[in-house]
Amino acid sequence: MDLTGIPEMQMVAIGVAVAVVAVTAAYFLSSKKRSKGCLDPENFKEFRLVKRVQLSHNVAKFTFALPNPTSVLGLPIGQHISCRGKDSQGEEVMKPYTPTTLDSDVGRFELVIKAYVSARKNVTPFSGDEGRGLSSCKGTQGEFGRFRYQPGQARAFGMIAGGSGITPMFQVARAILENPKDKTKVHLIYANVTYEDILLKHQKNKITPWHEVGRVLEELDSMAKSYPDRFSVYYVLNQPLEGWKGGVGFVSKEMIKEHCPPPASDIQILRCGPPPMNKAMAAHLEELGYTPEMQFQF
Numbered sequence: 001m002d003l004t005g006i007p008e009m010q011m012v013a014i015g016v017a018v019a020v021v022a023v024t025a026a027y028f029l030s031s032k033k034r035s036k037g038c039l040d041p042e043n044f045k046e047f048r049l050v051k052r053v054q055l056s057h058n059v060a061k062f063t064f065a066l067p068n069p070t071s072v073l074g075l076p077i078g079q080h081i082s083c084r085g086k087d088s089q090g091e092e093v094m095k096p097y098t099p100t101t102l103d104s105d106v107g108r109f110e111l112v113i114k115a116y117v118s119a120r121k122n123v124t125p126f127s128g129d130e131g132r133g134l135s136s137c138k139g140t141q142g143e144f145g146r147f148r149y150q151p152g153q154a155r156a157f158g159m160i161a162g163g164s165g166i167t168p169m170f171q172v173a174r175a176i177l178e179n180p181k182d183k184t185k186v187h188l189i190y191a192n193v194t195y196e197d198i199l200l201k202h203q204k205n206k207i208t209p210w211h212e213v214g215r216v217l218e219e220l221d222s223m224a225k226s227y228p229d230r231f232s233v234y235y236v237l238n239q240p241l242e243g244w245k246g247g248v249g250f251v252s253k254e255m256i257k258e259h260c261p262p263p264a265s266d267i268q269i270l271r272c273g274p275p276p277m278n279k280a281m282a283a284h285l286e287e288l289g290y291t292p293e294m295q296f297q298f
Ligand SMILES: Cc1cc2nc3c(=O)[nH]c(=O)nc-3n(C[C@H](O)[C@H](O)[C@H](O)COP(=O)(O)OP(=O)(O)OC[C@H]3O[C@@H](n4cnc5c(N)ncnc54)[C@H](O)[C@@H]3O)c2cc1C
Pocket: 080, 096, 097, 098, 099, 111, 112, 113, 114, 115, 162, 163, 164, 165, 166, 167, 168, 191, 192, 193, 194, 197, 236, 237, 238, 249, 250, 251, 272, 273, 274, 275, 276, 277, 280, 281, 298
């Protein structure tokens, strides 16, 4: 199976049932506002897949319908849900995903999911039979509840994301910027292997149907344009083409120094990427003087 051949992989998790958990029962019981949410901290829930759009060679956006057009998912900002499905060999896989939608997006929620081939088993999580395979999903209560964004919890965030690790950052950044009362600044460093891997970036002349993707895809660049004083994004590529103006290689200490807020008690650095990246970033941050309290890894 070839990584570049997503149609061949048929990674479509149509009917992926999603269960959500990442949230404590206390949260549901204590929040009147959220009680309308569709999540159940005790039981797994299934949601109907209504749309799938290919975003890059190995990433697709899945839109799931909520029970009615005014329903909200009710997931606290910065938390994620756990999807359980069958891989192409019929074995169960479970993955954390952060919706790229907020509760202001009623009636639906979206997941941006990267498919990849496991080195060990050469399978793709959430494969479906001709895209119709049904995956069942399960949530794991409490495990994902460590980060819950509250407006004003930091003066500024530095965010260091690798590949599909962008999704939790995107959700938090969107919540901050769409709240006119929230003055928090967000400085994102987003690392990818190639230009084509950059998710949520507006790219013209792509083979993928960007026009269908709507605002989610264009968000990173348009957020930087719309909120120049509050949001910045610095892209880093391992394998850039000639003429690339962003960072090159892995995210370095120098890049962090230049693009993230310096260590201070009222800033936080959020990290989400592949494990080797998370490890490397933790070491960089420590050397730069960021204390553990100033950091959070999704
Ligand atoms: C809370 C949470 C929510 C998540 N939500 C989602 C989701 O919604 N959708 C989804 O698809 N996945 C999600 N994930 C999965 C997770 O984000 C990815 O598994 C992870 O980010 C790997 O990304 P990738 O394969 O795209 O990275 P790659 O594309 O393989 O790598 C990205 C970058 O990492 C850097 N890197 C790699 N190796 C090193 C190294 N040795 N040293 C320094 N830098 C390195 C490079 O700069 C590279 O460009 C989530 C994970 C968590 C924990």
